[in-house]
Amino acid sequence: MILSTKRxxxxxxxxxxxxxxxxxxxxxxxxxxxxxGEQSEPQLPLTRKCxxxxxxxxxxxxxxxxxxxxxxxxxxxxxxxxxxxxxxxxFYGSRRITAQLQREGYVVNRKHVQRLMRIMxxxxxxxxxxxxxxxxxxxxxxxxLKNLVVTRPNQVWSTDITYLPHAPGTMYMVAxxxxxxxxxxxxRCSNTMNADFCVAALEDAFREHGKPDIFNTDQGSQFTxxxxxxxxxxxxVAISMDGRGRAFDNIFIERFWRxxxxxxxYLHSFxxxxxxxxxxxxxxxxxxxxxxxxxxxxxxxxxxxxSAPCGADFNLGLLSRSPAEMxxxxxxxxxxxxx
Numbered sequence: 436m437i438l439s440t441k442r443x444x445x446x447x448x449x450x451x452x453x454x455x456x457x458x459x460x461x462x463x464x465x466x467x468x469x470x471x472g473e474q475s476e477p478q479l480p481l482t483r484k485c486x487x488x489x490x491x492x493x494x495x496x497x498x499x500x501x502x503x504x505x506x507x508x509x510x511x512x513x514x515x516x517x518x519x520x521x522x523x524x525x526f527y528g529s530r531r532i533t534a535q536l537q538r539e540g541y542v543v544n545r546k547h548v549q550r551l552m553r554i555m556x557x558x559x560x561x562x563x564x565x566x567x568x569x570x571x572x573x574x575x576x577x578x579x580l581k582n583l584v585v586t587r588p589n590q591v592w593s594t595d596i597t598y599l600p601h602a603p604g605t606m607y608m609v610a611x612x613x614x615x616x617x618x619x620x621x622x623r624c625s626n627t628m629n630a631d632f633c634v635a636a637l638e639d640a641f642r643e644h645g646k647p648d649i650f651n652t653d654q655g656s657q658f659t660x661x662x663x664x665x666x667x668x669x670x671x672v673a674i675s676m677d678g679r680g681r682a683f684d685n686i687f688i689e690r691f692w693r694x695x696x697x698x699x700x701y702l703h704s705f706x707x708x709x710x711x712x713x714x715x716x717x718x719x720x721x722x723x724x725x726x727x728x729x730x731x732x733x734x735x736x737x738x739x740x741x742s743a744p745c746g747a748d749f750n751l752g753l754l755s756r757s758p759a760e761m762x763x764x765x766x767x768x769x770x771x772x773x774x
Contacts, residue, residue, distance in 0.1 A: 528559030579675035592647040616740035632661040
C-alpha cells in the first residue's frame with residue numbers, strides 16, 4: 436500500500452500509545468498512516484516504535500519497501516534474513532551482515548545489502564578512570580614487540596584492565612588475548628584494582644592454553660607486582676612492557692575493549708553482578724566462536740587460532756596489513772603443520 440499524498444499528518448508517539456483497537460477494515464489504513472509518526476521521534480529505537488504502535492516490525496519494513504521500490508521474491512527473503520541477523524547482532528554493519536549471509540549460502544554483495552538496509556532503515560552501531568598506575572619500586576621491562584613477526588598462536592599474549600562503567604557498582608575487567616588470532620584466552624572481573632584477579636586470569640590462561648613465548652603488558656602496578664612477574668618467570672615466559680603512555684604498543688587488546696563496550700556493554704543494563712557476569716560470558720563466547728573479524732579474512736578467532744599454519748608471517752610493524760593478507764596459500768610447499 437502506497438501512502439496517500441493527500442493526508443500528511445504526523446502523529447506523535449504519545450498519541451499513538453493512547454490509540455485503542457480500531458475496526459478490522461480500518462486497521463490497515465489507520466496503521467499505515469500512523470506509521471508516519473515514527474518521523475516525529477527518530478531517536479526512539481525501531482523496536483519501541485513498533486511496540487507503541489502495536490504492529491510487528493515487518494509492517495514498517497513493508498511500508499518502506501513498497502514506498503521505495505518493488506522487490507523481487509529473492510530480495511524479500513534477504514530483507515527478512517538481514518533483519519534476523521541484525522536483531523541478534525545490532526552492532527553488525529553491512530560488511531559483516533554480507534559476510535554472514537555469504538557464510539549461510541546466499542549469493543549477495545555488500546552494495547546489495549546496503550541498499551536493502553537503507554530501505555529497512557537500519558545500520559550497525561558505530562563506534563575516564565585510570566587503570567594503569569605504575570609502582571615506583573617495581574621493575575619495568577623493555578618492549579619486545581617492535582617489528583616482531585608473529586607467525587603462530589601462543590607466540591605473543593597480552594593483557595590489560597578496563598573499567599566497566601555500566602556494571603552494577605564499581606567493576607573492573609582484565610582480559611588476556613592471543614595477538615595472532617585475537618582470541619580471548621582468559622578474563623576475570625573484580626571490584627578492586629589489586630593484582631590478585633590479574634594473577635588468577637593468568638593462571639586460567641596457562642591452565643587452558645599452555646604458555647606464550649612473550650607476554651606483553653602495560654606498566655600498571657598489577658602487572659609489575661611480584662606475584663604476576665613470578666608466575667611468568669616460573670614458566671620461562673619473556674616479559675614485554677609498553678612504553679609509558681603508548682596504548683598503540685598494545686593495540687589488539689585496545690581494539691578488543693572497543694568491541695566489548697560498543698557491542699555488549701553499552702547495549703545492556705544489569706540488575707546485579709550475577710546477571711552482568713552471565714551476559715559477559717555469553718559475549719566472550721560469541722566473540723571467540725562466532726564474531727567475524729575483517730582482519731582475519733572474516734573468520735572467527737577460534738577458526739583462525741586452530742587453523743593457523745606455522746609459516747604465516749604477521750609483521751606487527753605493518754598493522755595496515757591484515758593477517759589474512761600475510762597467511763601463505765595452502766598449496767605453498769613450505770607451509771608447516773599447525774604446532
